[in-house]
Amino acid sequence: MGKKAIIGIAPKDSAIDKMDRYIRRQDHKEQQYLQRNGKKDLSRIPFNEWPLKKQIEHVENKTTADKFKERYTSYSTWYEAVKEQSGVYTRTFVDWTSAANVKEAMKEMYAGNTPVRTAINLLKTDHGIY
Numbered sequence: 001m002g003k004k005a006i007i008g009i010a011p012k013d014s015a016i017d018k019m020d021r022y023i024r025r026q027d028h029k030e031q032q033y034l035q036r037n038g039k040k041d042l043s044r045i046p047f048n049e050w051p052l053k054k055q056i057e058h059v060e061n062k063t064t065a066d067k068f069k070e071r072y073t074s075y076s077t078w079y080e081a082v083k084e085q086s087g088v089y090t091r092t093f094v095d096w097t098s099a100a101n102v103k104e105a106m107k108e109m110y111a112g113n114t115p116v117r118t119a120i121n122l123l124k125t126d127h128g129i130y
Contacts, residue, residue, distance in 0.1 A: 068113040081116045
């Protein structure tokens with residue numbers, strides 16, 4: 001006599017059932033969370049996961065100051081951009097801008113959201129850095 005077949009669920013079907021149960025549980029948890037806490041706050045969601053309409057509105061409503069702060073998050077990143085685009089040898093630029101009056105002027109420029117090109121022109125005309 002031949003072997004008797006084992007009656008049961010195939011491993012593939014068992015795995016699919018487990019995944020379905022996991023998905024149902026996660027959906028249920030999310031529904032419960034939404035019922036308790038309401039909709040998700042956009043400030044906690046990454047920008048690329050926002051609805052497209054909200055992304056477009058956000059980009060259109062940005063001011064130049066917002067764009068500046070987004071691009072240059074700190075003084076050091078802005079300083080590096082000015083240093084690179086000035087065309088002056090790096091060590092020379094650092095020496096020239098280390099003077100107290102120039103250093104203060106650069107910090108004021110950063111606080112005033114001065115674009116890099118304008119800052120370079122101001123440094124050339126007012127402080128002789130060329």
